[in-house]
Amino acid sequence: xxxxxxxxxxxxxxxxxxxxxxxxxxxxxxxxxxxxxxxxxxxxxxxxxxxxxxxxxxxxxxxxxxxxxxxxxxxxxxxxxxxxxxxxxxxxxxxxxxxxxxxxxxxxxxxxxxxxxxxxxxxxxxxxxxxxxxxxxxxxxxxxxxxxxxxxxxxxxxxxxxxxxxxxxxxxxxxxxxxxxxxxxxxxxxxxxxxxxxxxxxxxxxxxxxxxxxxxxxxxxxxxxxxxxxxxxxxxxxxxxxxxxxxxxxxxxxxxxxxxxxxxxxxxxxxxxxxxxxxxxxxxxxxxxxxxxxxxxxxxxxxxxxxx
Amino acid sequence: xxxxxxxxxxxxxxxxxxxxxxxxxxxxxxxxxxxxxxxxxxxxxxxxxxxxxxxxxxxxxxxxxxxxxxxxxxxxxxxxxxxxxxxxxxxxxxxxxxxxxxxxxxxxxxxxxxxxxxxxxxxxxxxxxxxxxxxxxxxxxxxxxxxxxxxxxxxxxxxxxxxxxxxxxxxxxxxxxxxxxxxxxxxxxxxxxxxxxxxxxxxxxxxxxxxxxxxxxxxxxxxxxxxxxxxxxxxxxxxxxxxxxxxxxxxxxxxxxxxxxxxxxxxxxxxxxxxxxxxxxxxxxxxxxxxxxxxxxxxxxxxxxxxxxxxxxxxxxxxxxxxxxxxxxxxxxxxxxxxxxxxxxxxxxxxxxxxxxxxxxxxxxxxxxxxxxxxxxxxxxxxxxxxxxxxxxxxxxxxxxxxxxxxxxxxxxxxxxxxxxxxxxxxxxxxxxxxxxxxxxxxxxxxxxxxxx
Numbered sequence: 001x002x003x004x005x006x007x008x009x010x011x012x013x014x015x016x017x018x019x020x021x022x023x024x025x026x027x028x029x030x031x032x033x034x035x036x037x038x039x040x041x042x043x044x045x046x047x048x049x050x051x052x053x054x055x056x057x058x059x060x061x062x063x064x065x066x067x068x069x070x071x072x073x074x075x076x077x078x079x080x081x082x083x084x085x086x087x088x089x090x091x092x093x094x095x096x097x098x099x100x101x102x103x104x105x106x107x108x109x110x111x112x113x114x115x116x117x118x119x120x121x122x123x124x125x126x127x128x129x130x131x132x133x134x135x136x137x138x139x140x141x142x143x144x145x146x147x148x149x150x151x152x153x154x155x156x157x158x159x160x161x162x163x164x165x166x167x168x169x170x171x172x173x174x175x176x177x178x179x180x181x182x183x184x185x186x187x188x189x190x191x192x193x194x195x196x197x198x199x200x201x202x203x204x205x206x207x208x209x210x211x212x213x214x215x216x217x218x219x220x221x222x223x224x225x226x227x228x229x230x231x232x233x234x235x236x237x238x239x240x241x242x243x244x245x246x247x248x249x250x251x252x253x254x255x256x257x258x259x260x261x262x263x264x265x266x267x268x269x270x271x272x273x274x275x276x277x278x279x280x281x282x283x284x285x286x287x288x289x290x291x292x293x294x295x296x297x298x299x300x301x302x303x304x305x306x307x308x
Numbered sequence: 309x310x311x312x313x314x315x316x317x318x319x320x321x322x323x324x325x326x327x328x329x330x331x332x333x334x335x336x337x338x339x340x341x342x343x344x345x346x347x348x349x350x351x352x353x354x355x356x357x358x359x360x361x362x363x364x365x366x367x368x369x370x371x372x373x374x375x376x377x378x379x380x381x382x383x384x385x386x387x388x389x390x391x392x393x394x395x396x397x398x399x400x401x402x403x404x405x406x407x408x409x410x411x412x413x414x415x416x417x418x419x420x421x422x423x424x425x426x427x428x429x430x431x432x433x434x435x436x437x438x439x440x441x442x443x444x445x446x447x448x449x450x451x452x453x454x455x456x457x458x459x460x461x462x463x464x465x466x467x468x469x470x471x472x473x474x475x476x477x478x479x480x481x482x483x484x485x486x487x488x489x490x491x492x493x494x495x496x497x498x499x500x501x502x503x504x505x506x507x508x509x510x511x512x513x514x515x516x517x518x519x520x521x522x523x524x525x526x527x528x529x530x531x532x533x534x535x536x537x538x539x540x541x542x543x544x545x546x547x548x549x550x551x552x553x554x555x556x557x558x559x560x561x562x563x564x565x566x567x568x569x570x571x572x573x574x575x576x577x578x579x580x581x582x583x584x585x586x587x588x589x590x591x592x593x594x595x596x597x598x599x600x601x602x603x604x605x606x607x608x609x610x611x612x613x614x615x616x617x618x619x620x621x622x623x624x625x626x627x628x629x630x631x632x633x634x635x636x637x638x639x640x641x642x643x644x645x646x647x648x649x650x651x652x653x654x655x656x657x658x659x660x661x662x663x664x665x666x667x668x669x670x671x672x673x674x675x676x677x678x679x680x681x682x683x684x685x686x687x688x689x690x691x692x693x694x695x696x697x698x699x700x701x702x703x704x705x706x707x708x709x710x711x712x713x714x715x716x717x718x719x720x721x722x723x724x725x726x727x728x729x730x731x732x733x734x735x736x737x738x739x740x741x742x743x744x745x746x747x748x749x750x751x752x753x754x755x756x757x758x759x760x761x
Contacts, residue, residue, distance in 0.1 A: 152593035
């Protein structure tokens with residue numbers, strides 16, 4: 001049978017597809033959350049923070065440890081997770097940011113892989129997976145929800161999507177109307193000129209690093225609940241968010257948000273299609289590649305500041 | 309600026325992908341034979357088993373209670389997978405705990421046992437090198453307690469050439485289909501058989517959906533459940549999922565839709581991946597949309613039962629290669645728990661399948677060594693190992709036999725467990741895996757012909 005005929009025959013009905021679209025929306029919402037956090041930092045400091053996922057994973061595992069081993073109130077544990085994300089990212093930014101400030105953007109970003117590897121190694125050491133050990137975080141909001149498209153939609157799903165929207169809106173307004181946001185936008189264009197105009201660049205960068213870390217911590221908790229509490233999984237889940245950021249050409253927050261939602265929905269929608277289901281992990285890459293090719297069809301290939 | 313961003317971002321994405329494929333390191337370690345009976349062993353009173361009878365149970369691991377073995381060590385080797393996401397070191401750690409107990413209580417005819425552990429990260433060359441190092445540098449006389457993804461596949465020829473009969477708890481098909489390997493576990497194929505068999509015979513499912521990780525070798529594993537379903541005239545849908553699973557909600561939904569209300573979904577995953585799917589099913593309210601859920605033996609952990617909660621009581625049925633600790637008691641169980649408590653501080657998972665398999669592998673080896681007459685050479689020790697016949701343990705349903713056979717599936721009768729308020733309890737006692745699986749039929753035929761069954 002011709003592959004296209006086979007594909008057509010294996011397509012599920014619209015009724016069967018509906019629940020998958022619902023699950024895809026929730027996942028896309030969290031991808032959006034991560035993508036927006038990465039974009040804000042990039043626009044301010046020129047650093048694409050590839051440790052975003054690892055920071056969130058580390059925070060989520062700390063929360064799990066505090067809840068399950070120390071008996072801490074879970075909301076307090078989640079708050080600590082979010083704060084951990086902010087503090088560790090801020091610490092990295094403050095220690096390595098100034099030293100790398102004049103370096104090429106590619107060098108700055110590659111340096112964040114160092115933080116990723118360190119965090120991954122420590123997580124593997126502290127939260128080993130031997131002996132069939134499996135961990136999970138279940139937010140109290142998982143117990144409430146409503147039926148939509150034949151499936152239960154939990155409040156966590158709604159929160160994931162809502163937080164993605166809220167972060168996108170708040171960040172847009174913040175960058176456009178606040179003094180700090182204006183400074184961030186100025187720094188994105190030229191750090192040196194911004195500094196000569198009297199803007200406290202270190203403090204602005206610190207705010208961006210801290211904000212990015214807070215969003216990483218928040219994403220970590222939500223993804224630990226929605227996807228899995230596993231260091232490797234959460235660390236590399238950032239790839240989907242990165243793809244959304246690439247589609248937005250690392251500049252538009254709203255395009256990042258929409259791209260992330262589309263990635264989540266397409267990924268989920270392909271699941272019941274037998275002939276495609278095992279290829280759905282390619283979704284972020286395929287969409288990013290298509291978008292980059294389309295958007296750059298009349299542009300010059302460039303590497304950092306050097307044109308070819 | 310925009311051009312710079314795009315070009316740079318593309319390279320950054322490529323760098324991240326490259327990082328995802330980075331390898332890791334290998335390592336090895338050995339546990340001192342005499343040293344095994346030093347500080348922690350001598351500490352006494354640390355056992356949580358408590359009481360004199362528990363102490364007696366522990367010390368019965370060796371022939372002379374409280375007498376430290378001081379002779380020349382008998383070197384034993386093992387190769388185990390240890391990488392992010394797949395860490396089987398609880399197995400060798402438990403064997404080492406058993407050896408420490410033996411060494412503290414007379415050893416094997418006064419000889420302490422020394423375990424040399426080679427760890428690998430699923431790299432064939434590394435696994436092959438590990439085998440050679442154990443033989444040529446560490447001078448081990450036997451291979452016991454291999455918990456590895458690849459080892460049986462890679463090293464079978466080498467063991468055959470040397471006349472070594474390894475005992476393992478394997479994953480690769482060659483652990484059960486070759487002359488020089490015998491496992492205490494069933495492995496993914498036969499354990500999946502057991503889970504499917506329960507769904508067919510006890511739950512009376514009208515359709516089976518069998519899903520497993522999308523990794524090499526899935527066809528071999530799926531052939532068993534497919535044969536059982538065919539024999540029962542029940543349709544089966546075989547599926548694979550890429551791991552780690554990033555969209556468990558969609559996966560759970562797809563499985564339930566594929567099985568239908570009269571069908572059963574059977575999972576063959578590691579505990580974290582199985583947990584992700586089952587929790588997603590629960591969040592979406594799908595746990596009752598199929599007749600039953602099943603799982604191969606990795607799901608048989610209290611971690612999973614606790615994480616799932618009471619909603620899954622008697623809804624999930626897990627094939628269990630070993631008897632449940634929670635449902636059994638007696639001297640052997642006291643000994644297992646006592647050794648784990650006293651010597652197994654580095655067995656991270658504690659009580660569970662991995663430490664149980666380690667205990668059984670340690671125990672069977674020591675029993676075999678006690679039958680060696682003369683020196684403990686590679687030849688004499690491996691003759692004793694291959695001569696193992698009807699060794700009994702309460703952890704396995706039937707006595708365990710090695711024997712000179714073309715293939716070995718000595719663990720072919722098993723339990724079914726189910727979650728009950730955070731613990732795994734027995735749902736069905738010992739049940740033989742059906743000979744509808746042609747491999748099982750072939751083993752029984754060979755064992756009968758050789759007179760070991």
